[in-house]
Amino acid sequence: MANGLLWSDSQEIALDLMDQHVDVDPFKLHFTELRLWVLALDRFEDDPKHCGERVLEAIQLAWIAEID
Numbered sequence: 001m002a003n004g005l006l007w008s009d010s011q012e013i014a015l016d017l018m019d020q021h022v023d024v025d026p027f028k029l030h031f032t033e034l035r036l037w038v039l040a041l042d043r044f045e046d047d048p049k050h051c052g053e054r055v056l057e058a059i060q061l062a063w064i065a066e067i068d
Contacts, residue, residue, distance in 0.1 A: 004045030007038075007055045014062035016041050026063040031056040 005013055017024075017037055034056050039048055 005041065005043045006046040007050050010055070010058040010062045013038055013041065013044070013059050014066055016043060017059070017063060018066060026060050026067065029060060031060075034060060 005016070007013075017034075020041075021037065031053060035048075035051055038044055038051075038056075038059065
């Protein structure tokens with residue numbers, strides 16, 4: 001990771017989201033909301049068009065794995 005986060009950095013994105021959204025249950029999170037939150041991260045620098053359902057699922061699963 002040279003500068004900022006990319007969609008492929010699901011683990012790092014999940015950690016940043018956990019810090020910013022402490023009271024959120026990732027099991028109940030909709031992908032549309034998750035995508036907006038990722039795009040709003042200060043360290044995120046990837047192209048918004050490069051995001052699909054699989055990418056969002058990987059981020060959500062990384063988040064879930066961190067809270068287990």
